[in-house]
Amino acid sequence: MTIHTSPISRLLPLAGAIAAAVLLSACGSMMSSPSKSMYSQDSLPDSIKVPAGNKVAMETVGVGEITYECRDKANMPGQTEWVFVGPKAVLNDRSGKQVGTYYGPPATWESNDGSKLTATQLAVAPSGTGNLPYQLVKANPAMGTGAMTGVTFIQRVALKGGVAPAAACTPANKGERQIVKYQADYIFWKAA
Numbered sequence: 414m415t416i417h418t419s420p421i422s423r424l425l426p427l428a429g430a431i432a433a434a435v436l437l438s439a440c441g442s443m444m445s446s447p448s449k450s451m452y453s454q455d456s457l458p459d460s461i462k463v464p465a466g467n468k469v470a471m472e473t474v475g476v477g478e479i480t481y482e483c484r485d486k487a488n489m490p491g492q493t494e495w496v497f498v499g500p501k502a503v504l505n506d507r508s509g510k511q512v513g514t515y516y517g518p519p520a521t522w523e524s525n526d527g528s529k530l531t532a533t534q535l536a537v538a539p540s541g542t543g544n545l546p547y548q549l550v551k552a553n554p555a556m557g558t559g560a561m562t563g564v565t566f567i568q569r570v571a572l573k574g575g576v577a578p579a580a581a582c583t584p585a586n587k588g589e590r591q592i593v594k595y596q597a598d599y600i601f602w603k604a605a
Contacts, residue, residue: 458538461549463566463602470603477502483582483589495577528559545575563603571598
């Protein structure tokens with residue numbers, strides 16, 4: 414006796430097996446992926462590490478520009494150099510959403526909620542050719558209430574660009590301004 418089965422009934426077990434495999438695969442990948450990568454300062458120079466007793470409150474990526482001006486060198490008549498004038502950047506969270514701005518002088522970090530702060534530089538360390546140095550600053554008390562309230566330190570890390578222009582700075586072009594693009598992570602810390 415011969416039993417005939419339709420093509421659909423022969424495919425149902427296969428479709429069920431494929432669906433089960435896809436579901437198990439999705440569940441497995443959800444469980445193995447980390448929920449959120451934790452910021453680590455282990456690879457940073459000791460001079461810019463935030464002291465114990467503080468924890469990361471916010472991680473941002475600053476994308477913007479730095480203005481330099483060709484000026485006389487201090488106490489060196491007839492010699493000129495590119496002098497840092499100030500930054501202007503957008504601060505984005507890790508998903509790319511704008512959460513604030515960074516500008517100066519004086520260097521000011523401002524949250525979209527209106528709270529803002531300035532800071533005092535504690536240390537810098539080289540971060541690679543063509544990049545601004547790593548930086549650690551101690552935050553001054555925040556103005557306004559919001560994300561910047563209670564910030565104790567800010568680290569500038571993961572730098573790309575931002576150094577003085579390669580263009581000549583001579584007495585002939587004194588006063589000229591140049592804008593240089595840069596990117597840096599700004600890590601905000603609060604007391605633990």
